[in-house]
Amino acid sequence: MLLSITKNIHEWLFSLMPENIASIVEMTIIAVIYLTGFAVAGLFLVLMERRIAAWFQLRRGPNRVGFHGILQTIADALKLVSKELTGTIKADKFLYNLAPYFVIITALLALAVFPFTKDFQAFDINIGILFLIAISSIGVIGILLAGWSSNNKFSLIGAMRSGVQTISYELSVSLSLLTIVLMTGTLQLSEIVEVQKNGWLIVQGHVPAVIAFMIYMIAGTAETNRTPFDLVEAESELGAGFHTEYSGMKFAYFFLAEFINMFIIASIATTVFFGAWLSPFGITESIPLLGIFWFLAKTFVIVFLMMWFRWSFPRLRIDQILTLEWKYLLPINLVNLVVMAIVVWLGLTIQF
Amino acid sequence: MAWLNNSILEDMGYFSDIYQGIKSLLTGMSITGKYFLNFRKGSITQQYPENRETLKMFERFRGEVIMPHDENNEHRCTGCQACEIACPNGTIEIIWDRQLDEESGKKKKMIDKHIYRLGMCTMCGLCIEACPTDAIKWGQNFENSVYDRKYLDRILNKPGSKLMKGVEDKE
Ligand code: SF4
Ligand code: SF4
Numbered sequence: 001m002l003l004s005i006t007k008n009i010h011e012w013l014f015s016l017m018p019e020n021i022a023s024i025v026e027m028t029i030i031a032v033i034y035l036t037g038f039a040v041a042g043l044f045l046v047l048m049e050r051r052i053a054a055w056f057q058l059r060r061g062p063n064r065v066g067f068h069g070i071l072q073t074i075a076d077a078l079k080l081v082s083k084e085l086t087g088t089i090k091a092d093k094f095l096y097n098l099a100p101y102f103v104i105i106t107a108l109l110a111l112a113v114f115p116f117t118k119d120f121q122a123f124d125i126n127i128g129i130l131f132l133i134a135i136s137s138i139g140v141i142g143i144l145l146a147g148w149s150s151n152n153k154f155s156l157i158g159a160m161r162s163g164v165q166t167i168s169y170e171l172s173v174s175l176s177l178l179t180i181v182l183m184t185g186t187l188q189l190s191e192i193v194e195v196q197k198n199g200w201l202i203v204q205g206h207v208p209a210v211i212a213f214m215i216y217m218i219a220g221t222a223e224t225n226r227t228p229f230d231l232v233e234a235e236s237e238l239g240a241g242f243h244t245e246y247s248g249m250k251f252a253y254f255f256l257a258e259f260i261n262m263f264i265i266a267s268i269a270t271t272v273f274f275g276a277w278l279s280p281f282g283i284t285e286s287i288p289l290l291g292i293f294w295f296l297a298k299t300f301v302i303v304f305l306m307m308w309f310r311w312s313f314p315r316l317r318i319d320q321i322l323t324l325e326w327k328y329l330l331p332i333n334l335v336n337l338v339v340m341a342i343v344v345w346l347g348l349t350i351q352f
Numbered sequence: 353m354a355w356l357n358n359s360i361l362e363d364m365g366y367f368s369d370i371y372q373g374i375k376s377l378l379t380g381m382s383i384t385g386k387y388f389l390n391f392r393k394g395s396i397t398q399q400y401p402e403n404r405e406t407l408k409m410f411e412r413f414r415g416e417v418i419m420p421h422d423e424n425n426e427h428r429c430t431g432c433q434a435c436e437i438a439c440p441n442g443t444i445e446i447i448w449d450r451q452l453d454e455e456s457g458k459k460k461k462m463i464d465k466h467i468y469r470l471g472m473c474t475m476c477g478l479c480i481e482a483c484p485t486d487a488i489k490w491g492q493n494f495e496n497s498v499y500d501r502k503y504l505d506r507i508l509n510k511p512g513s514k515l516m517k518g519v520e521d522k523e
């Protein structure tokens with residue numbers, strides 16, 4: 001239904017104006033839709049994080065604004081919008097102002113390639129996974145810029161830690177996704193979903209896929225700079241880390257981007273390991289619109305898992321983080337890659 | 353051959369490290385997971401101020417220093433100033449003078465005002481420990497917000513109150 005609406009709008013626009021104007025208008029409409037989704041998802045994730053954190057810690061969480069606190073994050077966002085934008089005198093003004101946009105735009109870019117349901121995908125590029133990996137490493141430039149230009153030693157330490165961490169864990173994220181690409185034989189996300197019609201890849205690839213998923217989750221959590229890898233903004237050591245000097249809306253950008261990044265990491269996992277919008281056992285295959293529901297449901301289960309990590313584990317020290325990556329995750333990952341290659345070669349995958 | 357044994361042992365350590373790591377992470381997650389499932393029953397925070405009527409602070413809570421008075425408006429403070437000396441912050445000030453004791457007919461040190469400045473108190477409890485007659489103790493009140501700092505200065509002995517009989521004899 002939704003899809004036919006978009007088709008109708010598409011045709012109507014193209015009948016109304018010359019072709020290139022129509023396509024610009026169409027792109028703008030899609031961008032607005034994604035931006036809205038972005039803001040709503042961000043606000044919802046913040047609220048979810050706070051409620052779930054409360055439940056893990058046997059507290060009650062925000063429950064005053066609106067029914068059971070549903071409007072809490074909207075109120076917070078309004079407050080942040082109305083706040084003054086402060087800055088330090090010694091900051092490098094240009095980079096300082098640029099940094100939040102770097103972070104938030106990369107987060108948005110990544111959102112474009114996910115197949116939320118059949119045909120509901122803004123940008124079905126044929127190097128989808130490579131694109132995602134590349135985009136997710138650009139985000140760290142924003143963090144580095146923020147820390148560098150703030151001219152604050154805590155920000156700088158936070159930013160440098162972020163650099164070290166992202167560069168190391170990037171490797172594990174890419175390798176664990178590569179393990180799965182061995183099975184699909186394509187980088188295009190819609191094709192990857194297509195392959196999973198014979199069973200989700202985590203089932204198809206059984207043992208090596210599960211190992212790859214575990215490594216992906218660990219490295220993905222590190223990519224988003226969340227606890228237990230939140231050295232970047234370790235409150236007890238660095239104030240607020242790289243965004244110490246930011247206030248108001250610019251701070252909100254960093255904050256939102258952090259949560260959207262978590263959503264993105266979970267979405268990649270959903271797409272690559274859990275069959276994106278495919279319903280379990282194909283129970284709702286006849287209604288493609290429900291694909292959005294399945295996609296979001298799976299994503300939020302993984303987001304919940306990441307929140308569970310956050311409220312269970314203590315923060316790692318920087319040398320422990322590097323040990324974990326270079327001494328454990330990377331070798332395991334490489335061995336796993338070979339195992340997966342053998343599994344695919346011998347045709348040991350489970351197909352339904 | 354010793355080096356071989358060592359390296360094998362180290363290799364074993366590598367894998368047992370991974371095993372131990374995963375095991376301990378799962379243990380941690382199962383504990384927080386249990387909390388998560390029981391948050392309704394086990395919630396350790398309370399809905400304040402809705403529960404104001406029924407809210408009872410626990411005994412150990414240090415809200416403010418109070419001086420209990422009995423039904424005859426009598427307290428146990430002799431004006432010995434031990435609390436004033438014990439306080440590291442100069443929170444307590446005892447104003448006393450020599451008044452005529454009705455019973456013995458002699459002049460004697462008596463408390464006029466026991467001034468306690470809540471705003472300066474760090475709740476260390478040294479005054480309460482120092483008091484030889486247990487005249488002051490912890491109160492459980494925690495709603496101390498006022499519009500001006502001067503309202504935080506309190507006189508602990510009520511107007512017209514007297515020293516309880518027999519407090520001094522006990523020593
Ligand atoms: S609790 Fe400590 S700071 Fe407060 S009045 Fe007593 S001695 Fe002074
Ligand atoms: S409160 Fe206790 S220590 Fe302080 S003056 Fe009175 S009797 Fe002495």
